[in-house]
Amino acid sequence: MIRLGELMMILELHRQGVSISAIARRTGRDPKTIRKYIERGIEAPVYGPRMLGRPNKLAPYLEFLRERVAAFPDLTAARLTREIRELGYMGAYTAVKRFLAAIRPENGPKPFEVRFETPPGVQAQVDFARFVVEFTDEPGVSRIVWLFSLVLGHSRFLFARYVMHQDLQTLLRCHMQAFEALG
Structure with a gap:
């Protein structure tokens, strides 16, 4: 796949009458590739439909993870990954970690830092x-x-x-x- 700038250069060189083999030497591409892009010319990109519901290795274990986090909110992602691997999960740890970050209950406002104060002349x-x-x-x-x-x-x-x-x-x-x- 070549970028738009390189395609424009190939088409401009062809328009100026430079041979396909000379364009191929100048760009470092195969002459068949140069010929293909010259025949195509500039075309608008074509996008296919997006895949909805991409297969997810974690999907069969989501309910299990929700139940475990609800019952034991302090369980780590590493521990839960081990548990679902014993059930047959073959995916990555990071997928489990991302899912758990999204479903974990918030424990209210984050604690603020208390300034450490000392009496005069102590520290x-x-x-x-x-x-x-x-x-x-x-x-x-x-x-x-x-x-x-x-x-x-x-x-x-x-x-x-x-x-x-x-x-x-x-x-x-x-x-x-x-x-x-x-x-």
């Missing part, structure tokens, strides 16, 4: 973030720099420093600078 969180940068003193040379960040749990105060290394000395030095900044 801080520390992390390093990696950045690849190019410094102006060495154009074309990329270097890795690390961003040390310390965030207080209560006030969300942020202390941050860019450093060249992520080692114990740097970690301790950054902690001391953060504690000094916090007083």
Whole structure:
């Protein structure tokens, strides 16, 4: 099957008088294929009727799955796939998973996240973030720099420093600078 753009090129080359074998060489197609598309010309695509009710390997087990999910809503798709395979199911796990996602009862609204609060002075969180940068003193040379960040749990105060290394000395030095900044 060739695409519309290639068909238009074949027809244009034929209209210009280029031989079928030359068109075949230029497009990398067989001369019989070129001849077939030249004889056809441009034709509107013909669509057949859609198949309704395509054969479904899961269809004989749908009622069983509905009953099991109604009785035991926490059963996993993997477990239910094993059960229907014992009954003769030969289809894919993903088909079972998609069907179960569509029929599972909703357990009401999804729980929202509760912000983790701490009293003042109890907790801080520390992390390093990696950045690849190019410094102006060495154009074309990329270097890795690390961003040390310390965030207080209560006030969300942020202390941050860019450093060249992520080692114990740097970690301790950054902690001391953060504690000094916090007083």
